[in-house]
Amino acid sequence: MKRALLLLVLCPPPVWAQPPLSLKEAVVLALNTHKSVESATAAKQAAESRLAGARGAVLPRVQYSESWSRSDNPVFVFSSLLTQHRFGAQNFQIGPLNRPDFLNNFQSQLTADQMIYDGGRTRSAVRSAELGRDIAAEDGRRTRLDVVAAVVQAYYDALLAAEYLKVTDQAMRSVRADLARAESVRDAGMSTDADVLSLRVHLAGVRERQIRSEADLDIARAALNDAIGLPLDVPHALTGTLTALQLPGGQPGDYETRALRERPEVRQLKLAATLAQTQVTAARAGLRPDVDAHLGLEADRQRFYDHGGANWLVSIGLRWNLFNGFGDRARIAESTFAAKRSAAEQERGDSAVRLQVRRAYSDLRAADQRIEVAKASVAEAGESLRITQNRYEGGLGTVTELLRAETALLEARTRHLAAVHDQRLAAAMLERAAGTLTPDSEVLNEGSK
Numbered sequence: 001m002k003r004a005l006l007l008l009v010l011c012p013p014p015v016w017a018q019p020p021l022s023l024k025e026a027v028v029l030a031l032n033t034h035k036s037v038e039s040a041t042a043a044k045q046a047a048e049s050r051l052a053g054a055r056g057a058v059l060p061r062v063q064y065s066e067s068w069s070r071s072d073n074p075v076f077v078f079s080s081l082l083t084q085h086r087f088g089a090q091n092f093q094i095g096p097l098n099r100p101d102f103l104n105n106f107q108s109q110l111t112a113d114q115m116i117y118d119g120g121r122t123r124s125a126v127r128s129a130e131l132g133r134d135i136a137a138e139d140g141r142r143t144r145l146d147v148v149a150a151v152v153q154a155y156y157d158a159l160l161a162a163e164y165l166k167v168t169d170q171a172m173r174s175v176r177a178d179l180a181r182a183e184s185v186r187d188a189g190m191s192t193d194a195d196v197l198s199l200r201v202h203l204a205g206v207r208e209r210q211i212r213s214e215a216d217l218d219i220a221r222a223a224l225n226d227a228i229g230l231p232l233d234v235p236h237a238l239t240g241t242l243t244a245l246q247l248p249g250g251q252p253g254d255y256e257t258r259a260l261r262e263r264p265e266v267r268q269l270k271l272a273a274t275l276a277q278t279q280v281t282a283a284r285a286g287l288r289p290d291v292d293a294h295l296g297l298e299a300d301r302q303r304f305y306d307h308g309g310a311n312w313l314v315s316i317g318l319r320w321n322l323f324n325g326f327g328d329r330a331r332i333a334e335s336t337f338a339a340k341r342s343a344a345e346q347e348r349g350d351s352a353v354r355l356q357v358r359r360a361y362s363d364l365r366a367a368d369q370r371i372e373v374a375k376a377s378v379a380e381a382g383e384s385l386r387i388t389q390n391r392y393e394g395g396l397g398t399v400t401e402l403l404r405a406e407t408a409l410l411e412a413r414t415r416h417l418a419a420v421h422d423q424r425l426a427a428a429m430l431e432r433a434a435g436t437l438t439p440d441s442e443v444l445n446e447g448s449k
Contacts, residue, residue: 165216370422377415
């Protein structure tokens with residue numbers, strides 16, 4: 001399915017043959033094309049590369065070098081003859097010793113350095129890199145959640161805009177029928193031109209709403225393409241319907257527990273607190289000594305392709321920072337305070353996440369109740385309009401009552417659509433707040449109650 005969706009993006013069909021696009025297909029397409037997901041993936045890969053670099057510090061460092069030198073410096077000539085294994089008794093003569101002829105020295109060196117002990121700094125660096133990789137992975141999860149939530153928002157906004165346009169179209173047809181009814185009543189001498197003019201004014205008002213709805217739909221479709229990561233003018237035929245969702249079970253506490261376990265923001269704060277503690281350990285490692293081993297192989301010769309002298313060197317060194325102006329103490333104190341700050345931010349983040357879950361849960365329940373109220377209102381407004389139209393046609397009602405009934409039905413239908421839109425969106429946002437919103441989430445299904 002992913003390949004088919006990408007093919008539709010690269011080779012879009014003509015406008016009259018718009019490809020169908022369900023909500024789940026839009027989400028999958030966004031996760032494969034959106035630049036923010038690509039950016040988060042690159043950030044994770046960069047973190048993995050940093051981890052590989054940190055782990056490489058425990059391996060030996062091997063270097064090869066080749067150099068050429070030419071000089072008549074007495075010290076240089078004396079030492080080069082020794083390393084080339086060409087020093088003879090004649091080289092002890094005072095004249096050549098003080099004023100030697102120039103000498104070439106081609107030197108090849110192979111060195112290997114191995115860290116034996118560094119007080120735990122390398123281990124802390126590897127641990128920090130691992131935590132950085134995990135933080136980047138959680139940031140990628142957060143980005144994917146945000147992309148899915150944005151697509152859901154834009155998709156339902158586009159459906160709502162399309163339904164608003166349908167409602168205004170229905171209102172236009174109804175008002176036109178009322179206008180024809182008013183003209184018939186006037187022609188029968190049962191009313192005046194005032195009724196006809198009032199309905200024409202109302203018709204113009206509904207037409208303005210229709211024009212705004214058409215513009216809103218165009219913008220909503222462009223916003224959906226932007227949320228998916230497509231060019232703004234890519235056409236789609238949305239297959240979703242704006243119907244009320246069968247609410248999932250569960251109490252706010254269940255969602256809060258799930259959020260504290262699944263939300264990438266919560267995990268990032270925990271990882272950041274662990275990283276801060278690791279930095280404290282790394283800072284304290286500066287008080288411990290370093291022990292390194294060194295191996296060197298060297299070959300010196302007068303000509304590059306000649307055989308010459310060869311030598312080797314093995315050494316073990318220890319370095320211990322005994323005093324550096326209290327800089328180590330300052331770094332330890334700084335990292336300790338940073339760890340305390342991370343712990344406080346973690347506690348604050350947990351509270352903020354729990355509040356987001358409760359707000360989303362409350363929004364969902366409120367939207368569900370609004371749907372029931374609005375549904376009844378639509379039925380009542382429709383029946384009221386039918387009665388008012390019959391009364392007006394029979395000369396028993398006024399145009400004011402007719403206009404009021406038309407407006408009431410339009411507003412009732414609009415409120416019902418808005419409530420369904422808000423309920424659908426609130427259900428998805430509750431999953432987002434819990435950290436479990438994915439293309440396979442039940443709230444993205446088309447099922448209704």
